[in-house]
Amino acid sequence: MSRESDFEEYRALILRCKRPELDKLIKSTDLPRGGLKQDLQLRLISYLDQEPPDAFLNSLNDLLLRQKNSAG
DSSP, rough: OOOOHHHHHHHHHHHHHOOHHHHHHHTTTTSSSSSSSHHHHHHHHHTTTTOHHHHHHHHHHHHEEEEHHHHH
């Protein structure tokens, strides 16, 4: 999978995450943590567009795998 398609999948994941999952993701960043769910989603997507550290991408991968395993 290409990096751009990975990022598209990450963006879709962020948009369908529940609030507790978003809170866990945002704790791994230096972004502000308060606000509505939509605010957190926008911050995380913007962060994703700025070449985030591998630790953040690993957190997204873990969440993606957990969701795929629970659906499968």
